[in-house]
Amino acid sequence: MTTPPAPRAPTREGIADAMRKIAEILPPTPLLRVEIGDSVLWAKAESLQPIGAFKLRGAWHRLTALSEEERARGVVAVSSGNHAQGVAWAAKRLGIAATIVMPNDAPEVKLAGTRALGAEVVLYDRPGGELRDDVAARLCAERGAVLVHAYGDPWVIEGQGTAGIEIAAQMTALAGGPPTRIVTPCGGGGLASGLSLACPDAEIVIAEPKGWDDFARSLAAGEIVPVGPNPPPTACDALQTLATYPINFAVLKDRASPGLSVSEAEVRTAQRFAFSRLQLVLEPGGAVALAAVLAGKVATDGRTAIMLSGGNVDPAAYARVIASLD
Template sequence: MSDIAQIRAAAARAKGHVRQTPLLSAPALDDIAGRRVFAKAEVLQLTGSFKFRGAWSAVSNLPAAERAKGVLAFSSGNHAQGVAYAAALHGVQATIIMPADAPLAKVDNTRFYGAEVILYDRKGGEDRNVIGARLQEERGLPLIKPFDNADVIAGQGTCGLEIAQQAREAGIERAEVLACCGGGGLSAGIALALEADAPQMRLRTVEPEGFNDTARSLAAGEICRNTGPEAGLCDAIVTPAPGQLTFPILNRLAGAGIVVSDDEVRAAMRAAYAHLKLVVEPGGAVALAAALYHGAELEGDTAIVTLSGGNVDPDLFADILRG
């Protein structure tokens, strides 16, 4: 189980390797939301998303002899890129299992960082866990899971340490901290960091409609699974259920989950581009959508949101900007 000590250790390993991303604001966003909105711009992180934090944490904390074999991961794109680049910086090979319907830009970027990409047909029923288990047995590679990995959660928690520090520097004492949520690695890591360094702030998870497993799980007090499709507009965060490691943390520390529509996500992407001049992918925009369009579900006069990734297909982004 990850804890604040592991997060601080991950932060120490991250120095000089992981970017400290800015906390941004814009008057127009405040006006739309009816409260102050600050955006943690993880779209500016290496590989274009917060996932590099967890990937670096996990790869850097592997014993050298084990890491030398190479690493294995499965992902729809952002974790894939993060692990691929972290492995390359450590001089080892990454093997990444990705769905065949993942955005082409994410597949191409993963290959650019030197990884071997193995595609599977998730729509046809292929199971990445089965493929991963087979490759682990055949090649003896350590598997770095996208969220249910203590080192990954600790790495994502470094984002929370930065939020707490930057909020203090900006004179922010209380805020709702809204995090884009798939399996819960980022949300759980931030929640642990806030508990230690900004206990007056509350973590809220945000998910797209149809993939609200975490919101339902938090309401029920136990893990609930999605039964619908495994793909949607917000491809980066359409996991079937919160993680076995992440959910207990969220169940203890997070407020009620928030669920946003695809139309609200598209509007948030346009708002981020217009007012922050940032490119945000759909899954990375859900927290901003919650701040802008679900104000009645929030408390207080300040919201801090994660813009968790910017690896969007150019044609899709152009279509969304055109409205």
């Protein structure tokens, strides 16, 4: 695995700058009041972003920070689909050529969405093939392009943190104060890192699919621990990262609570809850934080926020989940 360079550490000041830029082009996503048992919680519906996920926040902040010379050389990103679409969306709006390295087993809806936004898609074989970061590094070297990493990039982390700025303002208005706790899906840790910096007084609780809980094990070990050999299959394609990067671990090692994991069945239960109770479509990876809360794995209070991070689903698979056939 090739670790991208970190030219600087992400900062709360950088998140404020990202928020200014994002507020110029997008409204805040809704914060929904949710009753689960006797608790009232607040769900941040990032699934309602124009690309169906929070990823365009980081992509927009990163691409707008490029110099004119860098923009002319284009960008390369690696993603199973949501970061891909975020980068493609930002690149199209800014007139930047974008190449996205995606696994050949990525959901067709994400592949189609990325191509529809004008990005070039380069496929790689996820199980046993060339490492995706190596593919991206080769393309950057060949084309002189700038790598826009999905989570190991300070601008991307800051952009994702703008969701936390919105949550704090919305909860102050609706719940009497900023969040005391934020439960968030976690793959590489870009979103969790940004939320941690944006909401320094909130507990950050990360949720991962079982068998892909490398960040939780890294927190427990005090050092980065990769996913073990032969991890189990998971519907949470957006969270299949092999290991976090130092830039993310440095932010979260003293901030995040011990991580937790959820089963595939718990994820499906959360998808059905979101559909029936919130009228929202959530992809599996976007539902893991809600799954953890519904399963009783997280302590909650009236100022607990839940990140609903994405809603790009495979239609046939989603229909089976909603019909309780899968």
